Amino acid sequence: MQSPIARRFVVHGRVQGVGFRYRCVQAAETAGVTGWVRNRTDGSVEAHVEGPADAVEQVLAWVRVGPRHARVDSVEVGEVAPAGHRGFTVR
Template sequence: MQTDINEGMLETRLVRVRGRVQGIGYREACVHRAHELGVTGWVRNRMDESIEAMLQGSPKQLADMCAWLSEGMSAALVEELEVTEVQPPFARFDSFERLPTE
C-alpha cells in the first residue's frame, strides 16, 4: 500500500456516486483503485442504487480517487458525483474495504 498521508494533510470526504454503478463490479474496482492510491475508508451500495464512499487521504490522493470515481470504470455511467468534506475530528481508517449495502 502506498503511503502519502501526513498528519497535517489528512482529509476525509464522503462521496455519493449516482448513475449506473451497481451490479457491474464498481465497488470491487473502487477497492482496488483505493489500494493503488493509498486511500483509506470504505465503499458500499445504497438502497437507492447509488454508491457511497468514505475516503481518507492527502488532497492529491482524494482528487485522484474522485477523478477515478467519476470516469475510471468504463462499464459505469456516472451521472452525478456529490462530494462532501468531513470536518475534523474524524475517525482514522487503516484500510479501504467494501461494506454491506445500507
C-alpha cells in the same frame, strides 16, 4: 507531509452490478487512501475516502468515470472528518 482530509462521495448512475465497489477498492489502494465503499438502497454508491488531499483527489477523478460498464451521471462530494480507517473495505 500533508494532513489527512476526508471526503464522502455519493455516486449516481448505473453504478451497481458493474463492479464499481471492487474497482473503487483498487483505485483507493493504488492512491494510498483508506476508508470504505458501499451500495445504497437508492441504487447509488457511497464512499468515505481519507488520506492526503492529492490522493483523495486521485480517487475522486476515478469515481467520476468509474469502471468500464458503469455510467456515472453525477457525484456528490462532501467534507467529513477523518475517522482513522485502516485499509479500504467494501461494506
